[in-house]
Amino acid sequence: MIMSISPTPFTATVLGLPRVGPNRELKRATEAYWAGRADADHLHSVAAELRHTHLSALAAAGLDSIPVGTFSYYDQVLDTAVLLGALPARVADIADPLDRYFAAARGTDTIAPLEMTKWFDTNYHYLVPEVDAATQFSLNPAKLFAELAEAEALGIPARPVVIGPLTFLKLAKHAVGAPLDRLAELVPLYRDLLTRLAAAGAEWVQIDEPILVTDLSDTELAAVRATYTELASPADRPAILLATYFGHTDAALAEIAATPVEAVALDFTAGTTVDAVASVPALSRKLLVAGMVDGRNIWRTDLGAALSTLGALLGSATRVAVSSSCSLLHVPYSLTPETTLDDRLRSWLAFGAEKVDEIRVLATALTQGTAAVAAELRTAHDAAQSRRTDPRLHHDTVRARLAALTPADIKRAPADQRRIEQRAHLELPLLPTTTIGSYPQTSAIRLARAALRKGEIDQTEYVARMRAEIDDVIALQERLGLDVLVHGEPERNDMVQYFAELLDGFAVTDNGWVQSYGTRCVRPPILFGDVTRPTPMTTDWIGYAQSRTTKPVKGMLTGPVTILAWSFVRDDQPLADSARQVALAIRDEVTDLERNGARIIQVDEPALRELLPLRTAEQPAYLAWSVDSFRLATAGVADTTQIHTHLCYSEFGEVIGAIAGLDADVTSIEAARSHMEVLDDLNAAGFDLGVGPGVYDIHSPRVPSVEEITTSLNAALKAVPAERLWVNPDCGLKTRGPVEVEASLRNLVAAAEALR
Ligand code: GLN
Numbered sequence: 001m002i003m004s005i006s007p008t009p010f011t012a013t014v015l016g017l018p019r020v021g022p023n024r025e026l027k028r029a030t031e032a033y034w035a036g037r038a039d040a041d042h043l044h045s046v047a048a049e050l051r052h053t054h055l056s057a058l059a060a061a062g063l064d065s066i067p068v069g070t071f072s073y074y075d076q077v078l079d080t081a082v083l084l085g086a087l088p089a090r091v092a093d094i095a096d097p098l099d100r101y102f103a104a105a106r107g108t109d110t111i112a113p114l115e116m117t118k119w120f121d122t123n124y125h126y127l128v129p130e131v132d133a134a135t136q137f138s139l140n141p142a143k144l145f146a147e148l149a150e151a152e153a154l155g156i157p158a159r160p161v162v163i164g165p166l167t168f169l170k171l172a173k174h175a176v177g178a179p180l181d182r183l184a185e186l187v188p189l190y191r192d193l194l195t196r197l198a199a200a201g202a203e204w205v206q207i208d209e210p211i212l213v214t215d216l217s218d219t220e221l222a223a224v225r226a227t228y229t230e231l232a233s234p235a236d237r238p239a240i241l242l243a244t245y246f247g248h249t250d251a252a253l254a255e256i257a258a259t260p261v262e263a264v265a266l267d268f269t270a271g272t273t274v275d276a277v278a279s280v281p282a283l284s285r286k287l288l289v290a291g292m293v294d295g296r297n298i299w300r301t302d303l304g305a306a307l308s309t310l311g312a313l314l315g316s317a318t319r320v321a322v323s324s325s326c327s328l329l330h331v332p333y334s335l336t337p338e339t340t341l342d343d344r345l346r347s348w349l350a351f352g353a354e355k356v357d358e359i360r361v362l363a364t365a366l367t368q369g370t371a372a373v374a375a376e377l378r379t380a381h382d383a384a385q386s387r388r389t390d391p392r393l394h395h396d397t398v399r400a401r402l403a404a405l406t407p408a409d410i411k412r413a414p415a416d417q418r419r420i421e422q423r424a425h426l427e428l429p430l431l432p433t434t435t436i437g438s439y440p441q442t443s444a445i446r447l448a449r450a451a452l453r454k455g456e457i458d459q460t461e462y463v464a465r466m467r468a469e470i471d472d473v474i475a476l477q478e479r480l481g482l483d484v485l486v487h488g489e490p491e492r493n494d495m496v497q498y499f500a501e502l503l504d505g506f507a508v509t510d511n512g513w514v515q516s517y518g519t520r521c522v523r524p525p526i527l528f529g530d531v532t533r534p535t536p537m538t539t540d541w542i543g544y545a546q547s548r549t550t551k552p553v554k555g556m557l558t559g560p561v562t563i564l565a566w567s568f569v570r571d572d573q574p575l576a577d578s579a580r581q582v583a584l585a586i587r588d589e590v591t592d593l594e595r596n597g598a599r600i601i602q603v604d605e606p607a608l609r610e611l612l613p614l615r616t617a618e619q620p621a622y623l624a625w626s627v628d629s630f631r632l633a634t635a636g637v638a639d640t641t642q643i644h645t646h647l648c649y650s651e652f653g654e655v656i657g658a659i660a661g662l663d664a665d666v667t668s669i670e671a672a673r674s675h676m677e678v679l680d681d682l683n684a685a686g687f688d689l690g691v692g693p694g695v696y697d698i699h700s701p702r703v704p705s706v707e708e709i710t711t712s713l714n715a716a717l718k719a720v721p722a723e724r725l726w727v728n729p730d731c732g733l734k735t736r737g738p739v740e741v742e743a744s745l746r747n748l749v750a751a752a753e754a755l756r
């Protein structure tokens with residue numbers, strides 16, 4: 001019944017490509033289209049040009065199987081929803097397919113977009129497909145076939161890529177039932193797709209099932225085997241590469257191995273071991289696509305170590321190909337435009353283009369022997385050696401300070417006692433009002449920053465302009481009658497990059513952009529060495545702001561976990577060790593702020609949830625060290641000093657206990673959209689500290705009315721006594737306009753005053 005097919009094996013590949021363009025060309029073209037400054041033809045031609053460049057570069061670099069279809073105008077999960085006919089009914093009336101697609105991604109005046117959430121434990125966000133009674137799956141593969149045809153016309157050894165049915169359904173939001181309830185409807189569509197891809201000339205197809213690196217139930221594991229047995233049963237199909245990434249496949253590995261798929265991709269940079277492969281003998285009949293080159297981080301691969309792993313794998317698999325561990329979507333394009341990194345640091349790095357070359361080198365060593373790439377292996381060896389011995393990676397003072405810490409260093413006095421002392425010290429009214437930190441980034445701020453960068457103004461002039469912004473923001477808050485003020489963060493381009501630029505042990509890139517979602521790109525700093533703080537980073541700004549008012553101004557810092565989550569991190573020591581180093585630097589800043597007169601200091605941890613490991617078994621250890629690093633950063637102050645934190649999401653789930661563990665005197669959280677349910681969850685977790693559930697949603701330009709805010713506050717007061725409740729928006733205000741901000745905050749203050 002099951003027909004065997006014998007495809008040509010390949011030796012060197014990547015699992016997917018970035019798409020924004022080396023200079024963010026797609027971002028610019030897409031935003032021009034949205035703004036009506038360019039038409040769809042322009043956008044399509046920029047996209048086609050980028051695909052052409054990307055594919056040709058990979059072929060020229062020596063890869064012998066090249067993924068196609070990982071291009072996207074916005075997001076690959078949204079593309080899969082289109083492929084499967086699963087866009088929500090509310091966009092169906094939009095006739096133009098591109099506009100319909102963007103409406104699902106971003107919404108319109110009248111249509112709500114799909115929700116967005118994190119792609120596994122990466123910093124990429126995907127759009128969450130909605131599956132409900134109205135969803136009638138159907139196959140719409142035009143995009144994939146067009147891209148396949150393009151690649152074939154270029155003579156590229158193309159391997160179409162799709163997200164698999166299990167991952168799609170598990171990531172979707174379901175109106176009813178369990179995620180895999182609709183699997184039986186999807187499998188025939190995928191079968192049909194495979195047949196058509198074979199007819200279009202595809203010899204291989206890659207089906208991505210990253211969900212296989214998460215905990216699966218026995219029923220789900222059985223579905224893995226059944227689905228891929230079924231998909232592999234027709235003879236007129238391409239060979240199937242079942243791709244997993246971001247972790248180890250654990251119990252799913254035996255299920256995959258038992259299916260007739262021809263190849264399996266496993267992530268050896270994220271937990272897959274040679275032993276795990278050896279323990280599943282059925283894998284030996286397949287092509288093993290070994291993810292040896294880390295697709296998520298920017299370090300040069302230790303090629304020697306990778307070759308010994310590959311050699312060991314050859315003991316358990318007949319054929320081994322070399323690959324990136326995941327799509328190259330998550331790393332910058334190339335080191336070439338980086339001109340300011342020092343040579344040593346640069347020699348330790350590999351961005352996208354350099355990673356492709358590493359894959360070529362490893363594959364060549366496997367097929368032709370190491371002599372064929374002796375020079376490349378030597379360079380990699382020297383770089384690894386230079387990195388191991390660089391003094392910037394081993395700062396004795398920091399290490400000695402960390403080694404000398406005791407449990408007392410991360411423990412403050414009991415919360416009740418602090419509450420009493422802070423009440424006397426701060427003299428705040430009941431239901432104190434405050435904001436989360438940033439105020440609108442005005443064009444004056446952007447112009448000043450650009451002028452400084454271009455050398456048109458000097459540092460003194462820049463500081464003067466930022467101080468003028470602070471004056472305005474303080475005056476505004478005084479006028480509005482807020483109780484706890486902020487300086488507005490005008491001097492910060494980004495809440496992580498700002499600190500990375502001031503701390504030793506971090507480097508920043510000129511052009512190291514990676515897609516965060518849609519057209520939004522970020523430039524994560526590189527944490528490469530031991531972290532130290534050469535000078536105070538925020539005291540002058542906060543001190544200046546405090547000099548303009550008698551009300552307390554919050555010191556404003558980013559927490560260690562968030563700094564790590566939004567950076568490329570060291571891979572030569574546990575993340576927990578890096579977190580402690582960052583925490584120590586923040587601790588020094590916290591105590592300097594206190595010494596300088598700050599009575600309240602906020603340490604933001606919006607990313608606490610993001611680094612949560614995918615496997616349940618690994619979560620408690622993470623939560624323990626992340627909580628400890630926050631406490632290390634914040635516990636160095638007197639009982640009279642009030643520590644605030646801000647968390648940026650409303651689905652707390654597994655981290656709810658950790659929030660209490662942070663032991664911050666006041667926690668502000670995003671709650672406007674979750675109707676304060678989060679407060680009940682916090683109570684259930686034994687949380688009894690100050691809390692400011694956001695009383696309105698800053699993600700929308702609407703001005704909330706006094707009544708609306710009062711309703712929010714009354715709901716909150718059902719769960720939290722007035723003595724613990726703070727009144728604040730649900731996040732920073734930097735993306736909002738000044739007019740709406742002023743109107744919204746006026747209503748917020750009015751609501752709090754009326755309730756008092
Ligand atoms: N203090 C930061 C701000 O107000 C917090 C941002 C965030 O939550 N991501 O912008």
Ligand code: ZN
Pocket residue numbers: 436606646647648670730731732
């Ligand atoms: Zn926030």
